[in-house]
Amino acid sequence: MDGVGSFGAGRAGAAFDPIAFVQQPTTIIRILAWIFSIVVFGSIVNEGYVNHGSERLYCVYNKNNSACNFGVTVGLVAFLGCLLFCAVDMKFQQISSIKDRKKAVMVEIGFSGFWTFMWFVSFCFLANQWSRTTPDELPLNQGADAARAAIAFSFFSIFTWAGLTVRAVQKFLLGTDMSLFTTEHLDGNATVQPFPTTTTTEADNTDTYQSPPFTENLDSTAPYQVPIY
Template identity: 50%
Template sequence: MEQTGGVSSAYGASLAGGGFDFVKFVRQPQTIVRILSWIFALVVFACITTEGYINSSHSSDAKCFFNQNDSACHYAVGIGVIAFLACVGFLVLDVYLPFMSNAQERKYAVMADLIFSGVWTFLWFVCFCLLASQWGHTEDVRGIPEDAARATVAFSFFSIATWGILAYYALGRYRRGVTEITIPTYAEPPPAYPSNVPDVHQQPPFISNTKQHEDTYQPPNY
């Protein structure tokens, strides 16, 4: 039997052998959500790095505007920068994934996307809880750019949703790949010989000719 599906198209290789369609790629839900995650991460670490440190009345050193907790700002910036770079990397991977000829490499790429998205969903949740808690305990808001602080908290929350959706998409792609490998589809093989061709070998060869010679043979007269 000839295998028509399975390993050759597993883990998102449906475009293998074709050209890259940029418009179709941009319109994919996974691409849209990944771009949103990239923007949200940019907003989070940009707000903190540009406006997140202020000089308090008690100290000459600039402190984080989240209850003067520098650890909160450092954590949010670290998570945001890594998420920003990861989105760029996974966008490039999404472009090349359908054209990878090795199913095992595609599997590893999808697994990396799934694991990273799941971990960053949790880390963004921790980041949101930390920033919201520290902002709620900030008593002296004089001189603090409150809009930047609220935007940081809000986009941390939005990042939980987008990275959770990315993890869901990656899980679905991984399950489809496993299913295509485990249960491949097969095409019905063509018949070995045409069925409408008459059997020309039903009688042994030369039977009729031999019998005809025997009937016409006459022994000589002596």
């Protein structure tokens, strides 16, 4: 993984290293996913609509505007998601609470896994509608290259987002090394009061010796008697 300690990152508060961050496999995959999303929704927005025989614009995918809208939506949300999680990755080292780190990783797992499925649906939907598009609907093959590009990069996006999901799961399974964090970090920045320490003074350890009281007083004035043999 990218690091050790807590969910793939080291001790909280460590300095951010931009070179090491860019070289991380997760960052590389996320950049690819970001580029692919731009290609998908950019191709559909720029050349995905034609006005064959009328002033109204039709989607190049079998004149099904739902196909174009779905592709644009999936690509745009993926674009924004890449930016969001890239920012989280940059700030992840500064998150001092282990609970907050765990929540961030779990959200990434859920979103990446769900968007892998959405890219699969987008690829199937666009490919199906493109296969039903007749040459008569696209004079001079208008918008064909953009349509094929959106389908191809939707397919590529399945693998990039699946890779991000796997990386997030690995980061979650890595867990945390409790020795790197204090109780304050474990409790979510809660102030922990130390246990009171008891100190023993010299007066507590030294007891004044007192002779036990005699129950009977010996008569020191009694005359000495010679024993009889």
